[in-house]
Amino acid sequence: QFGIGAHYTLKALKDLGFAPKKVRTWREQAARSLHVALSRRRGGRQESSPAPWPERPIARLLAVWMSCSVGGPGMRLLESSGDIFFTESAGSNHLTSGASKLLLPIFVEHDRAAHAERQALLHVTNMILAGQNEMEDGRRSDVRGEVRLLGVHTPCISCLAVFCQFKAIFPNVDLQISFDDWPATRQSLLQAEARHSRKRRKKSIVPVDILLQFSSNFDRATTPKDLLNYLLTMYFS
Ligand SMILES: [Zn+2]
Numbered sequence: 001q002f003g004i005g006a007h008y009t010l011k012a013l014k015d016l017g018f019a020p021k022k023v024r025t026w027r028e029q030a031a032r033s034l035h036v037a038l039s040r041r042r043g044g045r046q047e048s049s050p051a052p053w054p055e056r057p058i059a060r061l062l063a064v065w066m067s068c069s070v071g072g073p074g075m076r077l078l079e080s081s082g083d084i085f086f087t088e089s090a091g092s093n094h095l096t097s098g099a100s101k102l103l104l105p106i107f108v109e110h111d112r113a114a115h116a117e118r119q120a121l122l123h124v125t126n127m128i129l130a131g132q133n134e135m136e137d138g139r140r141s142d143v144r145g146e147v148r149l150l151g152v153h154t155p156c157i158s159c160l161a162v163f164c165q166f167k168a169i170f171p172n173v174d175l176q177i178s179f180d181d182w183p184a185t186r187q188s189l190l191q192a193e194a195r196h197s198r199k200r201r202k203k204s205i206v207p208v209d210i211l212l213q214f215s216s217n218f219d220r221a222t223t224p225k226d227l228l229n230y231l232l233t234m235y236f237s
Helices: 006-015 024-041 116-129 159-169 182-203 208-217 225-237
Strands: 044-045 061-074 075-086 146-152 172-178
Touching: 006 159, 006 172, 024 061, 024 075, 024 146, 024 182, 061 116, 075 116, 116 146, 116 159, 159 172
Parallel strands: 146 172
Antiparallel strands: 061 075, 061 146
C-alpha cells in the first residue's frame, strides 16, 4: 500500500474534517463485522486449518465497513447499518458505474481504482445519484446525512483523494473515516481467535466411549487420580 503511514494519515483525516467525533459508538460493531467477513475470506484447506493471517497486508483481505444515512429532496432516505466492501479486481460493476467518473483514483505504482474505500464510496454515490448526474457546479449541497467508514488498513493517498472528491460533491454529508493499521487489525483477529478457542475448549466434555473403555479396564480400587491420568492420556494422545 502506498501511503503516508498511519500517523500522518490520521493527521490528514483530522485536518480534512474526516475524523469521527464519537468513534466508540459504532467502531466496535464495525470491527466485529469486518472480523467475520475476513475470516470467511481468508481461505485455507478446510475450516479447521485456515490459512494464517499474513503479517503484511494482502489485497485479497483489504476491506472496509460502511454505514450510511443520507437523504435529500426528491430522494428516498438511504440507510445502511453496515456493509462490507473488499478490494475487487477489475469487473466489479462499481468500477464502470456513473460515479466512477466523479471519484477518480490516482495511479501510484499501480492501479488503485479497485480499492475497498473507493468501492464503498462509489456504491453510496451511485445510490444517491440514482442515475441522475445533474449537479450545479459539480455539487449536490442539498444532500445531507452521514457516511461512516472503518478500514482494516491505513488508506493510501489515492483513497484520501477519493474522500476529498466525495466531500466536494456532497459538502453537507458528514464523512467519517476510521481505520486500523493492518498489524493492529491482525493482532485483534488473533486475539479474537484465541478467545474463541478457549471458549470451545471449556465447553468440551469427556466422550462416552472413553468413559466406557475406562470402566471396563479398571476395578473398584481405582482412585480419582488414576481416572484423571487415564483421561489425560486418552484425550491428548
Ligand atoms: Zn487505497
